[in-house]
Amino acid sequence: METKRAVVSVVGKDQIGIISHVTSVLANNKVNILDISQTILQDFFTMMMIVDVTNISSLEDLQAQLDEVGKKLALTIHVQMEEIFRSMHRI
Amino acid sequence: MDITLNEMLETIRMVQMENLDIRTVTMGISLKDCADADFNKMKDRIYGKITHYAGQLKSVAEQVEKEYGIPIINKRISVTPIAEILGDRSVSEAVEIAKTLDRAAKDLDVDFLGGFSALVHKGMTKADATLIEAIPEALTVTDRVCSSVSIGNTKAGINMDAVRKMGEIIKEAAEKTKEQNGIACAKLVVFCNPVEDNPFMAGAFHGAGEGEVVLNVGVSGPGVVLNALKRHPDADLGEVSEVIKKTAFKITRAGELIGRVVAKRLGVPFGIMDLSLAPTNAMNDSVAEILEEMGLERVGTHGTIAALALMNDAVKKGGAMASSYVGGLSGAFIPVSEDNGMIRGVQEGALTLSKLEAMTCVCSVGLDMIAVTGDASAETLSAIIADEAAIGMINKKTTAVRIIPVPGKKAGEMVEFGGLLGRAPIMEVNQYNSVKFIQRGGRIPAPIQALSN
Known part of the structure; x- marks a missing residue:
């Protein structure tokens, strides 16, 4: 079966426990993290994860759970299929 | 090669802060x-x-x-x-x-x-x-x-x-x-010169050469182009063209992907990707503001047509590289009521009906969402249509007129159409009539450009 990959992006004020909160949602949904990178951009914490969502039936559901974390920590969290980035930035 | 952090951030910024969207499927x-x-x-x-x-x-x-x-x-x-x-x-x-x-x-x-x-x-x-x-x-x-x-x-x-x-x-x-x-x-x-696969309203229809069913996509993104230019305030015009081209490429690629996925899931063939920059009344989502960012004090002043020509051409070049099936109208739209910058240009006296007509020579589509005084006669409206049609006919391009003679309104007043259609300042038409010309009727023969075989 073809693997489906998505990008999880987290942007917001830096604080303790961001990665732990986000990754536990992913772990609970049995989503494997393939790559992770983070940086601080003009005081904003920015994290990108490439994750394997082959076994996720509803990305919407995952997004909803991440939205809850986002709300609690005042972060913007998005999960998007990786293809969109690939098609915009690679020929 | 994996996508870098910066590239991811760019996409996210385009969507969340610069109004990148697919205008229509x-x-x-x-x-x-x-x-x-x-x-x-x-x-x-x-x-x-x-x-x-x-x-x-x-x-x-x-x-x-x-x-x-x-x-x-x-x-x-x-x-x-x-x-x-x-x-x-x-x-x-x-x-x-x-x-x-x-x-x-x-x-x-x-x-x-x-x-x-x-x-x-x-x-x-x-x-x-x-x-x-x-x-x-x-x-x-x-x-x-x-x-x-x-x-x-x-x-x-x-x-x-x-x-x-x-x-x-x-x-x-x-x-x-x-x-x-x-x-x-x-x-x-x-x-x-209408096209048969235009996804944009109000002019979309499913032409005679089309199949049973098809899915066409129109992208947008004046806001993205505007912001890209803002990051290059001192670039010369060749570089400006390059920035617009690269941005149009990315926008189009996103649109094409989305269009193909939607078409596939619906089980219908993907038709074309229309590369038009279509403004909305959202903040900074304006074609006029792109022209002003290039260095015009107000849209409509001298230099507007050159700036618009540069922009329109760069959008096409970037878009044509990005999509396998380009179609529709594919150019920048300049609807007055749907573009806050155009509205301001008219209100401040920089942008006139004549200038808008001239602008349509170098971009798609024509006099779009123009409100004129309610006393403009039917013959005057016909003559405006004839002028636009002549521009299209001679230049082998699509031109169109979407004009609203608002009953009871005078020049300078504002009218609200609501929603996507926006709001428009009433413009004045030429005070001299064209009655005799319109009453002649008949057919203006096909121009020499038609003899291409």
């Missing part, structure tokens, strides 16, 4: 097999076919939008020009068909349905005449139906009898909807 549906001697059966067939093919359009588009994180603003439908299936129906029956289309659009919750149209660039059949006669009433009693009429093209010339007629139709449509500032006219486009 438009499903084209052929109604050719819906004609029937029994009128009720014909209406049922039309309704049945549209709702069958487009039943999942909205839900699938919304699902894809969520998965890929790129908003799809409008879900729309275009159909076979109704005049082609009208046969010997009456004007009131034509209006009934418009109501059927409106009902289908509302039941499917799509925002516009285009194709209450006739192609009369060379001559007018009885069915064409019936449909055109029905336009004012049809656009008054429906909310989501859009209409277009082709009155000229490079190969046929300009049908000036039809041009004269359309001036009268626009006046009548404005009068019938005077309580809402003549809104019927905002849903009516008069074309020269």
